[in-house]
Amino acid sequence: MNNDIPEPQAVCSPITSSAIFMVATLAPDRDALHTVREWCADIAGLTRSVGKRVPAGNLSCVCGFAASAWDQLFGGPRPAALHPFREFGVEGRRAPATPGDILLHIRADQMDLCFELATQLMTALGDAVKVVDEVQGFRYFDMRSIVGFVDGTENPVGRQVPKFTLIGDEDPAFSGGSYVLVQKYLHNMTAWNALPVEAQERVIGRTKLSDIELGDEVKPSNSHSALTTITGADGEELKILRDNMPFGRPGAGEFGTYFIGYARSPAPIELMLENMFVGRPVGNYDRLLDFSTAVTGGLFFVPSAELLEDLAERTPD
Numbered sequence: 001m002n003n004d005i006p007e008p009q010a011v012c013s014p015i016t017s018s019a020i021f022m023v024a025t026l027a028p029d030r031d032a033l034h035t036v037r038e039w040c041a042d043i044a045g046l047t048r049s050v051g052k053r054v055p056a057g058n059l060s061c062v063c064g065f066a067a068s069a070w071d072q073l074f075g076g077p078r079p080a081a082l083h084p085f086r087e088f089g090v091e092g093r094r095a096p097a098t099p100g101d102i103l104l105h106i107r108a109d110q111m112d113l114c115f116e117l118a119t120q121l122m123t124a125l126g127d128a129v130k131v132v133d134e135v136q137g138f139r140y141f142d143m144r145s146i147v148g149f150v151d152g153t154e155n156p157v158g159r160q161v162p163k164f165t166l167i168g169d170e171d172p173a174f175s176g177g178s179y180v181l182v183q184k185y186l187h188n189m190t191a192w193n194a195l196p197v198e199a200q201e202r203v204i205g206r207t208k209l210s211d212i213e214l215g216d217e218v219k220p221s222n223s224h225s226a227l228t229t230i231t232g233a234d235g236e237e238l239k240i241l242r243d244n245m246p247f248g249r250p251g252a253g254e255f256g257t258y259f260i261g262y263a264r265s266p267a268p269i270e271l272m273l274e275n276m277f278v279g280r281p282v283g284n285y286d287r288l289l290d291f292s293t294a295v296t297g298g299l300f301f302v303p304s305a306e307l308l309e310d311l312a313e314r315t316p317d
Helices: 030-040 042-049 067-074 111-128 160-165 188-194 198-206 267-277 305-313
Strands: 018-026 060-065 089-090 093-096 102-108 129-138 178-187 247-248 254-263 291-294 297-301
Touching: 018 030, 018 254, 030 067, 030 093, 030 111, 030 178, 042 060, 042 111, 042 305, 060 067, 067 254, 067 297, 093 267, 093 305, 102 111, 102 178, 102 297, 111 129, 129 254, 160 254, 178 267, 188 198, 198 291
Parallel strands: none
Antiparallel strands: 018 102, 018 129, 060 102, 060 297, 089 093, 178 254, 178 291, 178 297, 247 254
């Protein structure tokens, strides 16, 4: 990583076996805004305090803010590419925008660490926020999603991780930061499991057992992998860092995937969503959406670790 870039939050941390995703809205009063600003300076310390109990547990926390929350809490300047979540698709196949001002992505190799940190962070916030979505995710066998395919195979690795996830000279005031887009998907597993494995592989674009990408001569253009592969003007593939997690309640018949993607610009993720929900070309949409429904959507900016602490002293104009 470029030494001139401020220390980022734990965006590039290793994948863990447990996670908690929390999305909250701000209470509509000035005291709440003051509480949240002061809390920004406490996040790192609370994470260290909880993580020190199990040093090998790989506990980390990433905090992000939506566009409206940034304006209320901190005023200008705003990160250059931060805007409200953009909806895509048509009725019955839509990526919806849902309420959310603050995102917490808490990761560890033990759920008790995630649980304890989430408890401490929420206690510090008190009535200043209202949690509108909370998901406890788990790692499913050998990195597989609920639908049985390996997830995140095409993530960047090594030096590519900061290259594709951390803001640099394009927005100097916010270098070391990142953008993160989240969606909660629910799957119709009865319908999905009724498909033969070969049909499932054509929907995903990869083999189920060995996780090998299908060749272009057999991979459908509306497969998930085909529509989520984005190439820049220079011909280089534009990657994002996914840390998706399965979740569910078998007793309630709920089976899902919490999608979370980090990037140095929201543009590649939004293009993926447009390809999936609208189609490339229009109408050639992602057939995985015949079995998966997006029920939440939010875009957040993740400041660098240094800026996150400094935000405690910032007030809007």
